[in-house]
Amino acid sequence: MMLTWDSVLAWRMRRQFLDRPKSPSTEEIVRRLCGIQSQVKSNAELTVAVRSPDPVKDAVQRGVAGKELVRTWAMRGTLHTLSTRDAPAYLSLLASTRTWEKGAWQKSFLDAPRMAELAEAVQAELDGAVLTREDLVAAVERRTKDSTISEAVKSGWGAVLKPLAWQGYLCNGNGDDGRVTFTSPATYLPGWPGLPEPEEAARVVIPAYLSAYGPAGPDVFNRWISRGALKKTTLRQWFADLGDTLTEVDVEGETLWIRTEDAESLAATPPTDMFRLLPAFDQYVLGMGTDDTRVIPAHHRKDVSKTAGWIAPVVVDAGRVTGVWESTETSLSITLFPDSPKPAEEAVNIETAHLNLLLSGPNERSVTIS
Known part of the structure; x- marks a missing residue:
């Protein structure tokens, strides 16, 4: 097979x-x-x-x-x-x-x-x-x-x-x-x-x-x-x-x-076009390890696997990690890897709306993508 x-x-x-x-x-x-x-x-x-x-x-x-x-x-x-x-x-x-x-x-x-x-x-x-x-x-x-x-x-x-x-x-x-x-x-x-x-x-x-x-x-x-x-x-x-x-x-x-x-x-x-924002230490990343280059490009591993064992929140697009994100009480910032494709605007809006419901603080956060 x-x-x-x-x-x-x-x-x-x-x-x-x-x-x-x-x-x-x-x-x-x-x-x-x-x-x-x-x-x-x-x-x-x-x-x-x-x-x-x-x-x-x-x-x-x-x-x-x-x-x-x-x-x-x-x-x-x-x-x-x-x-x-x-x-x-x-x-x-x-x-x-x-x-x-x-x-x-x-x-x-x-x-x-x-x-x-x-x-x-x-x-x-x-x-x-x-x-x-x-x-x-x-x-x-x-x-x-x-x-x-x-x-x-x-x-x-x-x-x-x-x-x-x-x-x-x-x-x-x-x-x-x-x-x-x-x-x-x-x-x-x-x-x-x-x-x-x-x-x-x-x-x-x-x-x-x-x-x-x-x-x-x-x-x-x-x-x-x-x-x-x-x-x-x-x-x-x-x-x-x-x-x-x-x-x-x-x-x-x-x-x-x-x-x-x-x-x-x-x-x-x-193949999928599913777009997701996953939290720090998510099992989608940990299950295979941050050294799996099919999921995380080797040259971007350091962006996900940080010092002191911290695993960053990640952007997953079509099964692959294409960036990271962070949030405050008023904002949600998505940082795409420079060589990653830009996701569809509708997919980002749906996902950030779902995530806003889960994060502490006010439900509405400004969203930026860089």
């Missing part, structure tokens, strides 16, 4: 709900996107809202409060919101990397005995409890009597807590008052099953990823989920074990994988 990148990008936009079909639920959107990055809560809300024809205010926070969604450290060590029913599979694959057992990691953070002590303390203290970081630090120090461990827990980056999240020992609590809290998914989330074996988890996560970001290969999947930390031989075996549920396709000379059930819809998808 031979495909073009024009049709693949059109298919991905539709699969990621960027055509705004009638009223998918918040959980459906989060599941389809394989989770949404949630370092900045307002961006997570926008990621869902730009995919809905009738967005609901604070939809993600409502899902977290209702426990159908869970916020925790996940892909690439960043904070994500996941569907509660899918989270164990994603965490299992992340836990299988065992990155915290590597010498370089232990030298930078905590050695193996202290990590084991921390894990034991956190499991005991969060059992049936929801604690702020300050309360958790105090509880860990009280239980371990080791200030080295409690100082590591204080770190705002959460380096020593991420491995505990991946092993299913902690997740964020509701935090609807703005505070960051931690709890145990086993006692906080109804019906939490614990983590499946990695081989079982791979049978869930790999097809889910391909259903939104395919066609793709094992290396791209590896970079997306763990910054390449999964063993390549193991990952190739997981792809092979999926057997007939996956199919190889040729995309302009590159051999990649899709779910077999998606072959017909991919073949039938024509």
Whole structure:
């Protein structure tokens, strides 16, 4: 089966709900996107809202409060919101990397005995409890009597807590008052099953990823989920074990994988002229990575992937990133890449009107394109 990148990008936009079909639920959107990055809560809300024809205010926070969604450290060590029913599979694959057992990691953070002590303390203290970081630090120090461990827990980056999240020992609590809290998914989330074996988890996560970001290969999947930390031989075996549920396709000379059930819809998808303004850290960009030159031209990557890990809000035209945008309370400024085509005026007006409804402050903003 031979495909073009024009049709693949059109298919991905539709699969990621960027055509705004009638009223998918918040959980459906989060599941389809394989989770949404949630370092900045307002961006997570926008990621869902730009995919809905009738967005609901604070939809993600409502899902977290209702426990159908869970916020925790996940892909690439960043904070994500996941569907509660899918989270164990994603965490299992992340836990299988065992990155915290590597010498370089232990030298930078905590050695193996202290990590084991921390894990034991956190499991005991969060059992049936929801604690702020300050309360958790105090509880860990009280239980371990080791200030080295409690100082590591204080770190705002959460380096020593991420491995505990991946092993299913902690997740964020509701935090609807703005505070960051931690709890145990086993006692906080109804019906939490614990983590499946990695081989079982791979049978869930790999097809889910391909259903939104395919066609793709094992290396791209590896970079997306763990910054390449999964063993390549193991990952190739997981792809092979999926057997007939996956199919190889040729995309302009590159051999990649899709779910077999998606072959017909991919073949039938024509190129698109869809125009969208997507928020910072949107999954359309993160799902394939900012180094995917089919989506972001190589010489414009620096315009999207900024310092300190910031991923800019992007302009997407016909499946490709053609610029960036920013907003204030009174204005919305679109900056197209110099070598990008100018979008149709009607498409820009429709999209900026939709975005105005979602941004904080007054609904009407002046729009400039440069």
